[in-house]
Amino acid sequence: MRRELCEALVARAARPELVFLTGDLGFGALEPLREALGERFLNAGIAEQNMIGVAAALASEGLEPWTYTIAPFCYARAFEQIRNDVCLHRLPVRMLGNGGGYGYGVMGPTHHALEDYGVLSTLPSLRILVPAFDSDVADVVAAAGASPGPVYVRLGRGELPAGCRAPAYAPWRRLRAGRGPVVVAVGPMAGVAWGAFAQDGDAGPEVWAVSELPLALSPPPQAFSDALAGRTLCVVEEHVAQGGLGQALAAWCLTNAAALTGFRTVTAAGYPSGTYGSQGFHRRESGLDAEALRGLLA
CATH class of the missing domain: 3.40.50.920 (Rossmann fold)
Structure with missing residues (x-):
């Protein structure tokens, strides 16, 4: 779903308040977004806790921050920052976790996200979005962008069966x-x-x-x-x-x-x-x- 994510965020990039932070990931997929955002596209490095803290600060100043990394590096490495900096203040930080479930395959359990929405659903005011099909991503990005509070988006691989057409997005x-x-x-x-x-x-x-x-x-x-x-x-x-x-x-x-x-x-x-x-x-x-x-x- 990375291509669809990039397209949806490029379409949203005209908003001057939008800031995108990546945890040193997205190469070979998010270059069009980097070109569209310019200096508003920030590589936070392999420092996910700091990335979430920075995003919370940006949100507190009225900006629209989106963070991107693989799912376990988001919810597991930065849980304290998500809890304390984002959710307890109900700040509208949009956290994008790529490769939900077993998505990262042979990279093993350190790269699998098997507890993410269970863990995050314990936090106050956090909305969790899990698109089922590639065609859902644009609507999910719009929903996350319109949310007044924190959002976690669990991205995976669209699994539309052959010969079937996905219905319009809905919860x-x-x-x-x-x-x-x-x-x-x-x-x-x-x-x-x-x-x-x-x-x-x-x-x-x-x-x-x-x-x-x-x-x-x-x-x-x-x-x-x-x-x-x-x-x-x-x-x-x-x-x-x-x-x-x-x-x-x-x-x-x-x-x-x-x-x-x-x-x-x-x-x-x-x-x-x-x-x-x-x-x-x-x-x-x-x-x-x-x-x-x-x-x-x-």
Whole structure:
């Protein structure tokens, strides 16, 4: 999604208050943005804590700062600064984390973001955006730019199934109707789930995409609530179970007395084999692939 991100920010670059800070990343992808912004494009170096602190200061002066690094270097290295400098002051810093989930593959667990939105959803006033498809990015950038408070954007790789057309962006979207189990997937995993059942008939699963968290800020729509009666709910996310959407939806279902017949989650399992590989390899080990999803809900 880096190309789409660059295009969306270039289109926004005419705003004189916009400042972009990168943690020494984006080479080979963000050069058009650097050209558009000139001295407002800052390389903060491999110093993510300082980058977030500087962004908070810029926001406090009325500017529009965006920070960019890979996802774990954002939420894990700079958590204290996100908490103290940004969120406790409700400052509109837009934090872009590239390579959500297992996105950085063979680079191993230091470069994987498996706890990011669970960790960040504990912070006050923080809005989390997780685009599912490449076509979502422009709308996500617009939403983040219009937000009055802090925003974390988890970028990944668009997973649009062949022959399918992504619906217009929304926090919650029904991708396919069906009378079977209701499948809810976060961000790019929605495309995987959609592809797994795209050829099924009306008796197949109903698939929903979620692109905004936490639920307190983006609660499920009434159409989703209505769809749950008498069905199994399955939550799919490239994130550990603790703090994920599955736990949040389980609590929501209890609070709202959802008449489910079953509840399942499919989450990032870490590293069952103790080895590292591509994003696809880690997804398969976790059951986060189309074949495993079909088997689970057969």
